[in-house]
Amino acid sequence: MRNLIWLAVIIAVLVVGTGAGVLFGSGTWTPKLALDLQGGTQIVLTPKVNDTTVTEEQLKQAVAIIRQRIDASGVSEAEINTQGSSNVVVSIPGTPDKETVARIEASAKLDFRPVLATSGPTNEVANADGTTSTADPANIDPNLPSTPLVQPSNGSDMNWVTPALAAQYQAFSCASEDVQSASTAPVDLPLITCDPSNTVKYLLGPVEVDGSDISDASAGIITTQTGASTGQWAVDIVFDPAGTKKFADTTTRLVGLTGAQNQFAIVLDGLVISAPSTQSAITNGKPQISGGFTQTSAKTLADQLKYGALPIGFQVQSSDTISATLGAAQLLSGLLAGAIGLALVIIYSLIQYRALGFVTILSLVVAAVITYFTVTILSAQEGFRLSLSGVAGLIVAIGITADSFIVYFERIRDELREGRGLESAVDSGWRRAIRTIIVSDSVNFLAALVLFILAIGNVRGFALTLGLTTIVDLVVVALFTHPMLQLLARSRFFASGHRLSGLGHMSLNAVYQGRGRFQVTKSPGVKETKLKSASREAARRQTIAERKAALDAADRGES
């Protein structure tokens, strides 16, 4: 009974959870459907203009990285592929928000550069007489020397700032289009750029460490030295050994410098997202990037850094809704086929297990209810989408779920054949069946877990369905089917071995004559069967003797 109450609690929690999602969040009463069934949005990404030469290899790499980024945000069953020779098409179910598009499109090229100089965002120059004038980029004297007179010894060396560069820096305005090209600047030369809000202009040295040296990144809340939380979000980076070495060397050098040169610029896609001053050398290879992050933006950047920068910068060329590729006809037919299949299963169960068949059907209904609400909650919370293959997977799960009941029922029959009373047969049959069910379900669950962790793309969605149905199977057989049978075993209908109960004496050799008393009838092919004692133990021995005799008979008859 306690089990049934637990089951009621689980179902109630699922229903209330779904309801709460509908009332207070973005949840719905039905699971969200995947691209093939519902359609979604097709985003065509095209390389930014200055990346005219895109190789096939780069494009493939971009697709792989975008897929990992999308996977990291949930199980969405997105489709990503190349189109023509330079475009990437991302199809996402539903309507993606701005965050999602940004997550996909940003190149996430991260560089660490030393700061050489900073100033206001404009190209206004203060003249000696107190007035201001605007330095025009077009007016830079082309004859100014643009190669350093002395070869700079390190990234912070002011010899990088040639007269030509100084003039360019002065003439640079954050409002100009030049900021756009900063993301593809050469890594071994200084860079002029701004912060994302265009309030500070930077002159930076060459790249000291770049994103490819990052081995892991995660979002976290900044804590003070005493461990208190500041509530501000940051991205924690872990460098690989090479990156750690380079980063330690650079920070060691910067500590000794003063002014702007003490600062370290963290450049994301050409813009300085943060330029902290260097208080001490960081030698453990684990810097933290702060800079006005929200929880979402910190998580997004961490994911982007973890899976690497896109080899090329992309921009959205078009974003359109697309309809489902499988017409409504396919889904309807699938559901119709599922219904026909279920009806057949019901008929078969009733023929095979008579009244016990109803227990199977009820158990399947309970399993269906739990699965439905879990899928709905997963789809609201984790972005899980149900595709047609997912629906087919759930239909196959009927077989695996029903198998637990079949294993259990057959075990009970075995116990009855051994001469046990019904109540005791249910209990000992259960003890043996649940072992089998647990080990076989564990194997399935292991498959689901490994695939979910290691695989990418659609395979993860499948893994989730498999894992889910496996757990539901265990829950239902333990919390519903078994307690139901315990209850039924006490009823007259089953205990008397009614011939429609599915456990009746017609289908089992032992004629049940009331609590603990049996008479075993002769089975065909057995010559000697005499049951002297009515005790359970004797009945058991007799059946084994029967079995031996029968085996001998069978051997002789056929060989």
Place this chain on the structure above:
Amino acid sequence: MATMGQFGNDLYSGARSFRFVERRRWWYLISIALVLISILGPLARGGFQIDKAFNLGIEFTGGSEFTVSNVPDTNQQIASDAVATVDSQLVPKISIVGSNSIRVQTQQMTNEQTDAVSVALATGYGVPDTNVTSSFIGATWGADITTQALRALIVFLVLAGIVLALYFRTWKMSLVAIIALIHDVIITAGIYGITGFEVTPGAVIGLLTILGYSLYDTVVVFDKIRENTTGQTRDASLTFGQQVNLGINQTLVRSLNTAVVAALPVAAILFIGAFVLGAGTLRDISLALLVGIVVGTYSTIFLAAPLYAGMRMREPAIKKNDTRLRELQEKARERADA
């Protein structure tokens, strides 16, 4: 069906017994033949090139994409008909983009076919030829997904092998369970190569489902065999092979019932998918599943369990005990005859 119950009783007591273990060499032959056909069939179709041996969907190979813009009518059937006029074997993926564009994706076409489809689409929708653009699209199921999935599979097989070896306390059960699994996957995949049914991501997902089902089925039967060959319920008068055979027979009703219950819904999908709707995702997925369920059930009974018995019967201790038991059984028979 009282007869089924009676059947179960007889199988349980041993009054009726199918000789799965004794005739195992026959079953091995059948399995080897099936596996060979499943490997040679696709090879005959396309040699060692996977894209020729199997009819891979555009999700794996990429293909051609047509966009028809500014159509007055977004009926998808028109596009389907237009593609069919050029090659009736092609199954296009059609969707509506935005409010008035049609996107048609097909397998890779030749230049002539591409032109022909473009014209057919323009005529079908009644728009100028210039409204139809075509381009090549890459695979949505890229090599990266396949690589990761294969890696995950290998990790799973190793882990599952270890878990089963620990649970059953013999690596031999674990090994034959994995052999049966590979047998099932090869045959199921072979059916696709032989029939030329399109291999879509759905079919691959179906194949993964079968992987789970096959192992699950084997574990359930092995658990009964383990019970019969070890522990308290062991019948000491039976040889090892007889004990295993009894286990298979005792779980035979369960195996049949499970296979039927699992196969019925899938067969319904395959029937509706193949005969009512024609080619499409449903047909592709359910074929893998149906074949896999049948083969998975078969391999547990006819391959895995007899193979296990065969392996264990070679162990000296078991061999010695079996010889002794066989003599005893022979004597008992003679006494009974006398």
